[in-house]
Each structure stands twice: as structure tokens, then as C-alpha cells.
Amino acid sequence: MEMANIHLHNVMYFTVTSLALVLMPGPNTLYVLSRGITQGRKAAVISAFGASTGDLLYALFAALGLVVVLQQSAMLYDVIKTCGAAYLLLIGIQTIKSKGSLTENVELTKETTITKMFMKGFLTSALNPKTALFFMSFLPQFIDVNSEAAGVTMLAYGFIFFVLGLIVLISYALLSSVVRQWLVSKQRLEQYFRWVTGTIFVALGIRMMMPEQR
Secondary structure (H helix, E strand, O other), rough: OHHHHHHHHHHHHHHHHHHHHHOOOHHHHHHHHHHHHHOHHHHHHHHHHHHHHHOOOOOOOHHHHOOOHHHHHHHHHHHHHHHHHHHHHHHHHHHOOOOOOOHHHHHHOOOHHHHHHHHHHHHHHHHHHHHHHHHHHHHHOOOOOOOOOOOHHHHHHHHHHHHHHEEEEEEHHHHHHHHHHHHEEEEEEHHHHHHHHHHHHHHHHHHHHHOOOO
């Protein structure tokens, strides 16, 4: 009974801590919001599933111990980091250069497959190696690393994090439709929105390219 209580306490503590973390705006949040405002609620929700799946992938890697390879390989880390930075820069530039009204952009989602929208959201998370290092440093704090079930427990916690992140991102996706309606009524603000959002993505990409001290 005592062990069960300790385990339940750890799960509750992990859930509360994770919820506080996923509520903090980041690249995934910004991407989902921008998809919802420029391409509609459907694109935002699909992007939310994609981005959350990227987090789940790294949780799986952490459970399997594969993240250790990323921690110890500076070259692999830098390759993934550079790809992620380039991807954020591309999103930013495309956002800034896009033209037309938000209503016209919604029509484009009909020609864009669900797979493509999902993958774009997935890459936003998967091409950020800091996500992997985060899971490797965060998850072990809530488990007994010497336990035979450590890997399974870590994966279970990773799934909890995935569910919480997905709920938060979907909430942002639904919120984006409200913001979109407001922007449509204020058409002059559309281009300002694109400039601000695009600039933030570019800034995130540049920041990711900057060298770090290891």
C-alpha cells in the first residue's frame, strides 16, 4: 500500500509539473496558433497532433536510452539542431511573404493532405534536439532508474506528457479560430500578424543556430 501511495504521489506530482511546462508558450504553441489563424481550425488541430507526436517520439527514445547517443554525439546533435533552425526560418519567411486574405488561405487546406499538415507539426517538435535532452533530464527525476521497469515507467510518464501537451495544443487550436474571426474583421491587421509571427519564427531559428556551451 505504501509503495502504491508513493507511486500515485509521483504520478500526481509529475502531472502537475508537466501541465505547468506545457502551458508555457513555445515553438509548438506558436506553430499551432499560426496554422489555425491562417489555415483554419482543422489545420491547427492536425498540427497539434503532429507536434505532440514529436514529443512522444522523444519520450520513447528516452525510455529506450537512445537519447544518450544524442547527448554524447555533438555532431548528431548539431545536425538535428541545424535542420530544426532551418525549418523554423523557412516557416518564418513563408509566413512573412504570404499574401492574400485569411479566408483565401483556408481554401488551401482543402488541397493540403492531412499527412502533410501532420508532418509539418511533427517536424516542428522532432527537429528540436532540446526536446530530447529535456525528456532525458526531466523524466528520470520521477522514477527509480535502478528499477527493472524504469524504461516502461519512463514511457508511461512520456505518454502522460503527450496527452497533456495534446490537450493544451488543441485548446490553442480552438482558440485560434476565435482569433482568426477577429482578424478577418480587422483585415488591416492581417499583414501585421504575419510579420510579427514570421519574425518570431525567424528569431527562434536564429537563436537555435547560435552556439551553446556544453
